Every structure is written in structure tokens, then in C-alpha cells.
Amino acid sequence: MRVLLYLGLAWLALLLQTVLLPPLFPGGVKPDLILLLAIWIGLREPPLKGGALVYGLGWLYDAYAGVYPGLHGFVLLAIFLTVCGMATRLNTESLPLLWCLVGGGTLMHAALTAFALEFFVDVDRFWALIIASLPAQLLYNLLAGYLARNLYFRLKKMVPDTPPGVLARFGRRHAP
Amino acid sequence: MWEWWKKNRSLLLGLVLILAALLGYSLGLRDGGRTGWFERVALRLGGPVFGPVADARYAVAGVWNAVVPGGGLDLEAETRRLRAEMANVEELKRENDRLKRLLDFVEQQPRRTLAARVIGEDATSWFRTIEIDRGFEDGVTEGLPVIDAAGLVGRVVKSAAHSARVLLITDASSAVAVLVQDERIRGVCRGQGGTLALDFALVQDAIQVGDGIITSGSGGVFPKGLVVGYVRSVRREEFGLFQTVEVESAVDFAHLEEVLVLLKEGP
Numbered sequence: 137m138r139v140l141l142y143l144g145l146a147w148l149a150l151l152l153q154t155v156l157l158p159p160l161f162p163g164g165v166k167p168d169l170i171l172l173l174a175i176w177i178g179l180r181e182p183p184l185k186g187g188a189l190v191y192g193l194g195w196l197y198d199a200y201a202g203v204y205p206g207l208h209g210f211v212l213l214a215i216f217l218t219v220c221g222m223a224t225r226l227n228t229e230s231l232p233l234l235w236c237l238v239g240g241g242t243l244m245h246a247a248l249t250a251f252a253l254e255f256f257v258d259v260d261r262f263w264a265l266i267i268a269s270l271p272a273q274l275l276y277n278l279l280a281g282y283l284a285r286n287l288y289f290r291l292k293k294m295v296p297d298t299p300p301g302v303l304a305r306f307g308r309r310h311a312p
Numbered sequence: 313m314w315e316w317w318k319k320n321r322s323l324l325l326g327l328v329l330i331l332a333a334l335l336g337y338s339l340g341l342r343d344g345g346r347t348g349w350f351e352r353v354a355l356r357l358g359g360p361v362f363g364p365v366a367d368a369r370y371a372v373a374g375v376w377n378a379v380v381p382g383g384g385l386d387l388e389a390e391t392r393r394l395r396a397e398m399a400n401v402e403e404l405k406r407e408n409d410r411l412k413r414l415l416d417f418v419e420q421q422p423r424r425t426l427a428a429r430v431i432g433e434d435a436t437s438w439f440r441t442i443e444i445d446r447g448f449e450d451g452v453t454e455g456l457p458v459i460d461a462a463g464l465v466g467r468v469v470k471s472a473a474h475s476a477r478v479l480l481i482t483d484a485s486s487a488v489a490v491l492v493q494d495e496r497i498r499g500v501c502r503g504q505g506g507t508l509a510l511d512f513a514l515v516q517d518a519i520q521v522g523d524g525i526i527t528s529g530s531g532g533v534f535p536k537g538l539v540v541g542y543v544r545s546v547r548r549e550e551f552g553l554f555q556t557v558e559v560e561s562a563v564d565f566a567h568l569e570e571v572l573v574l575l576k577e578g579p
Binding site: 199265 | 322323325326329330333334336337338339340341348350351354355358361362365366369373431432433434435436437438439440441443469470477479483484485487502504505506509566
């Protein structure tokens with residue numbers, strides 16, 4: 137059930153990022169909602185199940201982004217495993233942690249993408265493009281993460297926390 | 313040893329998974345730019361939803377432009393269109409002169425075109441691609457050039473049944489063999505996200521701001537004479553071999569709604 141919910145959210149994120157958000161962000165830089173979803177899954181799901189899911193999401197992302205299949209599979213999996221490795225030691229509902237994870241995830245996404253393109257493909261000056269857009273990307277991702285967190289807690293309050301409530305299961309942190 | 317393995321097992325497994333994913337990515341690069349089955353399925357699933365949502369978006373934007381004073385008046389777009397027309401006329405005149413001189417010219421048949429709607433943009437902030445509502449069932453295959461009234465847009469890189477992805481010339485992984493229209497200087501235009509950079513222009517080449525840049529036809533992907541853009545700035549270093557030339561694309565990618573795909577010749 138949760139996998140379907142994650143897939144539904146991924147399609148919604150893709151729809152927003154490819155069709156609805158671009159007119160609102162004329163510079164080309166827009167919030168990376170799929171990255172936020174990967175971080176969220178990293179906080180909530182066990183490594184194997186979550187890793188397979190995030191790797192699949194990366195491939196889905198690549199169908200709508202760039203021309204290098206597998207690039208986001210690699211990048212998102214690396215971010216997911218990093219988050220997953222820390223998730224058992226952290227209070228996953230704290231706001232400062234959100235800033236750190238989204239900020240760190242955005243920087244890691246940029247660094248890994250630049251690495252994968254500069255070392256494996258002949259893409260000229262890609263790192264310069266990433267550096268130029270990184271501040272705006274960071275800002276939009278942090279803002280989107282904050283809004284998504286608030287929306288989640290609001291929904292959680294509205295929907296009764298009775299099993300097998302979808303939100304209750306969706307929000308449960310995996311066991312250490 | 314066993315203790316060490318038990319302690320670091322998660323970390324090592326994680327590293328192995330990341331390396332496997334990196335290997336999967338590098339193997340995918342050897343595929344030669346063909347559309348994989350997963351991408352075809354993903355594009356096929358998204359097309360029926362993204363198309364109508366894009367239509368609704370254009371409808372809302374149309375109403376907005378009609379209601380808000382000055383919203384529909386796009387002087388910049390008009391200037392781009394007129395400049396492209398001028399460059400086209402100039403190119404046709406030159407071509408005509410050359411062909412008359414040669415006498416035994418064979419007039420090129422214009423290629424068949426297919427109109428397509430833009431139904432989506434790239435999902436990331438760093439790549440520059442668009443999605444169109446025509447796919448291989450309409451004859452749109454990988455490698456076909458895509459243009460609009462102002463000039464060259466890019467080329468098809470992924471093709472599903474009823475939708476395709478187009479790599480814009482402004483993407484960092486895009487390179488187009490070009491000519492500076494007046495001086496007939498050859499070079500390669502590489503995407504830089506928003507603008508283009510003209511590479512391999514020697515420092516002694518007399519390139520001026522405002523010069524038209526057209527496709528040279530070398531490389532076999534793009535036909536000769538398509539308008540790519542205009543020189544925006546030129547910088548010559550004292551001791552450099554090449555000059556730094558920045559090119560502004562002729563196409564306004566921010567407001568791209570319809571494009572033409574140049575189809576393959578023959579049956």
C-alpha cells in the first residue's frame with residue numbers, strides 16, 4: 137500500500153516538475169520534489185525495500201529528465217542510503233534536521249550528478265551550470281521541504297491515527 | 313575478522329549497491345542513445361495525463377494573457393521572429409547565388425515536417441529537454457531535428473509510442489556544427505543552460521556582435537541553413553588561440569508551445 141502511495145506521489149511530483157511548475161519558475165530552476173521524496177523514504181523505509189523503491193524512482197525520473205538513463209538511479213540511491221544510515225539515530229520529525237537533510241541532499245545531488253557527468257560523459261562545463269543554479273535550487277528545495285512537512289503534519293492531524301490508516305503507516309519510522 | 317564484518321556489513325553493502333548502480337548507469341551510456349523499454353513504458357504512462365494537463369495550463373495562460381493588460385503583447389518574441397525571417401531571407405539569397413554560379417545544382421527537396429505540441433519540460437533544473445506529443449507511431453524517431461518558426465530547437469533523443477523527448481540546443485550535452493552566416497566561419501555551438509557558446513572560433517576570425525549563426529550541415533544530424541541564434545558577445549584574449557563567443561538562441565525556449573519535427577526522407 138505504501139509503495140503505491142510513494143509511486144503516486146512520484147508521478148504527482150513529475151507532473152508538477154514537468155508541466156505545472158516551469159511557468160512559475162522562468163529561470164529553469166525549480167524545486168526537486170523527487171529528491172525530497174527519496175529523502176522522506178530514507179527516513180521511513182528499511183534499506184533493502186526502500187533502496188529498491190528509490191532506485192526504481194530514479195529510473196522513472198530519468199525518463200523525464202536529461203538523456204542519461206540510470207543517472208538518477210545512482211544519485212538517489214546514494215542519497216537514500218546515506219539518509220537511511222543516519223535515520224535510526226535521529227529524531228526524524230525535527231525541523232532543523234529537515235533543513236540539514238534537504239540542504240545536504242541537494243548538495244549531494246549536485247555533486248554526484250556533476251561527478252557522474254564529468255567522469256563518464258563528455259559534457260562541457262556542466263559543473264559551472266550546477267554551481268550557478270545551486271543557491272536557487274537550495275532555496276526552493278528547502279522551501280518545498282518545509283511546505284511538504286507542514287502539509288504532512290496537517291494531514292496527520294486531520295486523519296484519525298487508527299490502524300490501518302494510510303497516513304499512520306506512511307508516517308511510521310522504520311525500526312532501528 | 314568476523315567481528316569487523318559484522319560491524320561494517322551495512323556500510324560495505326551500501327557501497328556495493330552504490331557501485332552497482334554506478335555500473336548500471338555507465339552500462340546504460342553504451343546503449344547509443346536508444347530509448348529503453350523502461351523509458352518507453354514511463355513515457356507511455358505519463359503521456360495521457362501530462363498532455364491534457366499541459367492543455368489546461370496553456371488555456372489558463374491564454375485567458376491570463378487576454379485578461380491582463382499587456383500580457384499578450386510580446387515585443388521580444390516579435391523581434392526574434394523578424395530577425396529570424398531576415399536571417400532566413402539572407403541565407404536563401406546567398407544560397408541562390410551560389411547555386412546559380414554552380415549551374416549544375418540540384419535543388420534540395422524540402423523535408424517533410426510534423427507539427428507537435430510541447431507537453432512538458434525537463435523534470436530537473438540542470439538539463440534542458442522538452443516532451444512532445446508525437447512518438448514513433450507518428451514517425452518521430454531518435455535523432456530527428458526539431459525546429460520552430462524562429463529556428464533550431466534541438467533533436468529527438470527518446471521516442472515512445474505517442475510522445476518523445478527533445479534535447480534542446482541549450483542543454484550542456486548538446487553540440488551543433490554551425491557557421492557564422494556572414495563570414496562563413498565554422499565552429500561548434502555548445503549549450504550552456506540558457507545560452508550557447510561558439511567553440512573553435514579562432515582569435516583572428518572577425519566575428520561581430522549580432523552576427524547570425526546557422527547550422528553547417530556537418531555531422532549529418534541537422535540540415536544546413538537552420539537558424540541557431542545570434543552572437544551576443546565576443547571576447548578576445550591577448551594570447552589565446554580561440555575567442556570566447558556567446559550566442560543567444562533564436563528560439564524563445566521559455567514560451568515554446570508548438571514545434572516542427574523534420575521527418576526522415578523517403579518512404
